[in-house]
Structure formats: C-alpha cells, structure tokens
Amino acid sequence: MNRKASIDLSFFPGCSLDTTATENNLSLNSLFNRIGYNLVELDDWNCCGSSSAHSINSELASDLATRNLSLAPKGRPLVAACPSCLLRLQDAHFHLKKNDEERLRYEERWGRPFDPELKILHFFEILDGIDLLSFAKDRTKRLDGLRFVPYYGCMLAHPPDLTREKEYHGLMEKILASLGATPLSWPHASQCCGTFLSVARPDIVTPLVDRIIQGARDAGTDCIITACAMCHLNLEVRCSLKKTIPTLYFTEVLSLALGSDEHKTWFSRHLVDPKPLLRSKGLIQ
Amino acid sequence: MKADRQFPSKELIKSNHLNLDFVSEIEKISGVNINKCYHCKTCAGGCHFYQTTDYPPNSVIRLAQLGLRNEALECSTIWLCVGCHTCSIQCPMGIDMAGFMDGLRQIAIREEVVIAEPDILNFHRDVLHTIKRHGRTHKLEVMLRYKARKWDWFSDLAVGLKMFSKGKLHLMPSKIKAIGEIRKIFAPRPDGVIYE
Incomplete structure (x- = not known):
C-alpha cells in the first residue's frame, strides 16, 4: 500500500454522479483514496x-460552465468523471483563454479572477501510467476470469477545438487487463448511447441500446464496463431484450480489484443486478 | 425515417427564396464555417442517428449553403443530433458539426419557426427550468414537468418506479447555496430569447 500523504484534487461531480449515478461517485472516491488521492468536491458547484x-x-x-471554473481553487487540477461535464468545462475554459471579451465578461460576472493555467482533467488522466496492481492487497490479480467489453460511448470524441486534449482509446482495456480481466473486442465500443433522446424519443434509443447489448452478448462477455453515467443509465433502462447483461462502472470494478469492501451500496443500485456475476467470479461475498 | 425521403430529390430547388447570407449568419452565431464542407459524406456514414433524421448531417450543411433557410431550420436533424462529435472527429475538414447544429437550433428558436421535434425542445426547457430553480438538474422534476406537459403519465411509469426504488430518482433536489448567481445568468435577455 502507498503510505504517502494523499494529494488533493478538485472534483466536479455533476448532476448525474450526485443522484442517478451515486455508485459511480462512491466507487470513484473509494478508488482514489486507495491510490493516494483525495477528491475535494468543488464547493457549491x-x-x-x-x-x-x-x-x-x-x-x-458558457455562463453555467464558467461559474464552476471560477470556484476552482488555484494550484490544483479540476477532475471530472462525467464525459459530458468535462467537455463543457474544457470548452468554456478554452474559449475564455482565447477571447479577451469573454474573459472580461467572466470577471465582471463572477468577481473572481480567471485562471488560464487551470488543468481540467478526466480521472482517466490520473490513472494513466499508474501501476494499479501495486495498490492491490497482496498484489493479487483479482479480476482473473472476468471477461468484459469496454464501452466508451462518445467519450473519446472531441469537438475540433479540443482535438489537442488527450483521448483514451484502449485505456480501460489496458488497466483492467493489468488486473487480470480479459477484454473482448466488439464493434460497439464507441457507439453513442442516445443520451438525452432517451426521454423524448425512447423509440430511437431502445433499438440503439438493444443493438449494443446484443452485440455484447454476441461477443461472449460477462459484462459491459463503462465510465459514463449517462451510458450506464441508458443501457439499464432502455434495453427491451429478454436477456440482458450487467453494466458495471469502471470505477466499481477497479475498486473491487484493489480489494475494496465498501461496495454494499453500489451494486444494490443497479437496475440489472450484477451481484450474481460478481459472486461467481469471487469478487464479492 | 420518413417514407417520402428520397435523394436526390426529384424536385428542382426553387431559387426565388434563397437566403445567401445564411452561411455567414450561422458562422456569426456558432463560429463554424460550413463553406469548408465538400460533401464527402463521412459525417453521414458515421452518424448513429442517420436512420431516424430527415437529412444526414452534410445535407443540412448543403441546405444552409444553398440558402434554403426554412428547410434547414425546420428539419428534424438539428434536434436529433445529440452532439456526440462522432462526425466531427471523422470530418477531414474538421468542421464542428455539433456547434453548427447548436447555431441552427438557436436561430430556429429565435425565429419561432416550426420546430420539427417539439418534445425535445420542451425537454431542454424543462432541464433548464430546474437548473434555474436549484442550480442543478432535478431529474424527478424534469420528468414530471415533461410528462405533465404531454399529459402522458404511463409510458415510462415502470422505468420511473424502478429507478425510484433503486434510489436513482431523488424526491428532493440537490440545491446550490449561491442561487442568486444562477438567477443572474437566467435574467431576461435583451434579445428576448426565452430559456425555459
């Protein structure tokens, strides 16, 4: 275990992690505590x-996004887990850096100085390059025997203005494989989940989700692993297939792999129960 | 998909109502220069919603380039585009398609044209309504407002109850302290755009 004092990071949870995806929030915090980081929630985001x-x-x-930027304490990165929140915050920061007029408006509106140096990161950025196995109890590859398909949805796609931001193709596969899991290839890893159309046009989203879930089943996987709360929700609520498949958060699986036992409240919140699968793999009792 | 959708259209484009400033109007509101598009249709090939929209993404650009203002503003594509950026990362000209669609939506709202997908616009307004009230979205309130407006209480009842029982729909909203700062953002605008 890492005995060093933990490093503080500002954390923007966003509305999904605050409500529908509490299990994503809890498992992310649990994971980061284990690897020596302390996520400090942005005050009054x-x-x-x-x-x-x-x-x-x-x-x-722009105003809704920039207020959050104005709340971020100087000197430490702002981390988000929701790909959509991240994009909005990065986009607002990019335009403020580029545009003097907008910056003036920002300072007038919020009465707080603009920090052009603020780093806005997805939590993947912190995980990239860390040897997670060294944080696992007894360095055991606990995920041995777990087959998964990675589901990124649209989180790897950026608007042209932000193409210089890092993207993380293959990161979930690389990290989970380092902990013993087996990634399977499938054609739906970067297929959009339909996001908010789920409310107004479920007739569009249901066939989309069904194709994704069927694709996962055809690949012969045990589960789908995603890092996005919106994707998770749509895969759970819009699947009309008789035989579905559990979708787990990347952070949940990583926390389990590192030996977390705080998962009681996470898996009971899933609409498609992943507990039988996790029990059969010896990951939970 | 619309049954009468046909490319290329058998009808000739009528040139008496073309709006040739439309491209620059879009660039002004969205910062996106659509004249870079040479219609390779890569965006259409990659679009996850191609089957459900009335025009593929590049055809909306074509409508705009031709100055067919109403046709562009009244199409369903601009509302069904969720801004997943799949087309943008594939576009050889680096056109920000999501930004372009934002621009068209905003012009369509401002000019009160016929909205092809009123439910989707209503949903956006319901989301903004809860942000204005609480500083954060309140999903239960969004759903109730949306369903009440449509007088449709049953279509998603099972899903809603399941989410509620799993603790995914909170009764009470998560609120911010400095709600005054949010109200300031939502103050009436000089250009008369109604947010919610």
Missing part, C-alpha cells in the same frame, strides 16, 4: 448546462 443549455443559448451554456 452548479450544473454544467448539460446538452440543454448549448442547444438553446451559447451564452447561457
């Missing part, structure tokens, strides 16, 4: 604006 604000007005979308 607000919704990033999600898909709705920029559909209706760009200024509104």
Whole structure:
C-alpha cells in the first residue's frame, strides 16, 4: 500500500454522479483514496448546462460552465468523471483563454479572477501510467476470469477545438487487463448511447441500446464496463431484450480489484443486478 | 425515417427564396464555417442517428449553403443530433458539426419557426427550468414537468418506479447555496430569447 500523504484534487461531480449515478461517485472516491488521492468536491458547484443549455443559448451554456471554473481553487487540477461535464468545462475554459471579451465578461460576472493555467482533467488522466496492481492487497490479480467489453460511448470524441486534449482509446482495456480481466473486442465500443433522446424519443434509443447489448452478448462477455453515467443509465433502462447483461462502472470494478469492501451500496443500485456475476467470479461475498 | 425521403430529390430547388447570407449568419452565431464542407459524406456514414433524421448531417450543411433557410431550420436533424462529435472527429475538414447544429437550433428558436421535434425542445426547457430553480438538474422534476406537459403519465411509469426504488430518482433536489448567481445568468435577455 502507498503510505504517502494523499494529494488533493478538485472534483466536479455533476448532476448525474450526485443522484442517478451515486455508485459511480462512491466507487470513484473509494478508488482514489486507495491510490493516494483525495477528491475535494468543488464547493457549491452548479450544473454544467448539460446538452440543454448549448442547444438553446451559447451564452447561457458558457455562463453555467464558467461559474464552476471560477470556484476552482488555484494550484490544483479540476477532475471530472462525467464525459459530458468535462467537455463543457474544457470548452468554456478554452474559449475564455482565447477571447479577451469573454474573459472580461467572466470577471465582471463572477468577481473572481480567471485562471488560464487551470488543468481540467478526466480521472482517466490520473490513472494513466499508474501501476494499479501495486495498490492491490497482496498484489493479487483479482479480476482473473472476468471477461468484459469496454464501452466508451462518445467519450473519446472531441469537438475540433479540443482535438489537442488527450483521448483514451484502449485505456480501460489496458488497466483492467493489468488486473487480470480479459477484454473482448466488439464493434460497439464507441457507439453513442442516445443520451438525452432517451426521454423524448425512447423509440430511437431502445433499438440503439438493444443493438449494443446484443452485440455484447454476441461477443461472449460477462459484462459491459463503462465510465459514463449517462451510458450506464441508458443501457439499464432502455434495453427491451429478454436477456440482458450487467453494466458495471469502471470505477466499481477497479475498486473491487484493489480489494475494496465498501461496495454494499453500489451494486444494490443497479437496475440489472450484477451481484450474481460478481459472486461467481469471487469478487464479492 | 420518413417514407417520402428520397435523394436526390426529384424536385428542382426553387431559387426565388434563397437566403445567401445564411452561411455567414450561422458562422456569426456558432463560429463554424460550413463553406469548408465538400460533401464527402463521412459525417453521414458515421452518424448513429442517420436512420431516424430527415437529412444526414452534410445535407443540412448543403441546405444552409444553398440558402434554403426554412428547410434547414425546420428539419428534424438539428434536434436529433445529440452532439456526440462522432462526425466531427471523422470530418477531414474538421468542421464542428455539433456547434453548427447548436447555431441552427438557436436561430430556429429565435425565429419561432416550426420546430420539427417539439418534445425535445420542451425537454431542454424543462432541464433548464430546474437548473434555474436549484442550480442543478432535478431529474424527478424534469420528468414530471415533461410528462405533465404531454399529459402522458404511463409510458415510462415502470422505468420511473424502478429507478425510484433503486434510489436513482431523488424526491428532493440537490440545491446550490449561491442561487442568486444562477438567477443572474437566467435574467431576461435583451434579445428576448426565452430559456425555459
């Protein structure tokens, strides 16, 4: 175990991790504590604006995102787990850096200085390059025998302005394989889950989700592993197939692999129960 | 998919109502220059929603380039595009398709044209309504407002109850302290755009 004092990171949970995806939030915090990081929730954060604000007005979308930037303490990176929140925050920061007029508006609006050096990272960035196995109790590859398909949804795609931001093709496979799991290849890893259309147009999202779940079943996997709360929700609530398959959060599986026993409240929140699978693999009691 | 969808259209484009400033109007609102598009249709090939929209993404660009303003603003593609950026990473010209769609949606709202997917716009407004009230989205309230507006209480009842029983729909909203700062963002605008 790492005995060094933990490093503080600012953390933007966003509305999903605060409510529908609490299990993602809890397992992320548990994981980061184990590897020596302390996620400090951004004080009084607000919704990033999600898909709705920029559909209706760009200024509104920018203001909702920039208020969060103005709350971030100087000198430590701001970490997000929701790919959509991350994009909104990175996009707002990029435009503030580029545009003097917008920066003036920001400072007038929030009365707080703009930090052009603020680093806005996905939590993948912290995991990349860490040898997670060294944090596992007895260095045991606990995920031996777990077959999975990685599901990134649209989190690997950036708008052209942000193409210089890092992307993480293959990161989930690399890390989970280092802990003993077996990644399977399948054609739906980067297929969009349908996001908010799930509410107004379930008739579009259901066939999309069914194709993804059927694809996973055809690949012969035990489960789907995702890092996105929106993807997780859609895969759970919009599948109309009789035989479905559990979808686990990347952070849940990593925490289990490192020997976490705080998972009682995580898996009971899943609509498709992953507990029989996890028991059969010896990951939970 | 619409039954009458046919490419290329048998009808000729009528040139008496073309709006040739439309491309620059879109660039002004979205920062996206769609004249870079040479219609390789890579975006259409990669679009996850191609089967359900009335025009593939590049055809919406074509409508705009031709100055067919109403046709572009009233198509369903601009509302069904979720901004997943799949097309943008494949576009050889690096066109920000999601930004372009944002621009068209915003013009469509401002000009009160016929909205092809009113439910989707209503959903966006319901989301913004809860952000204005609490600073964060409140999913239960979004769903209730959305369903009440449609007078549709049963279509997702089973899903809603299941989510509720699993603790995924909270009764009470998560609220921020400095709600005044959020209200300031939502203050009435000089251009009259209604957010929610």
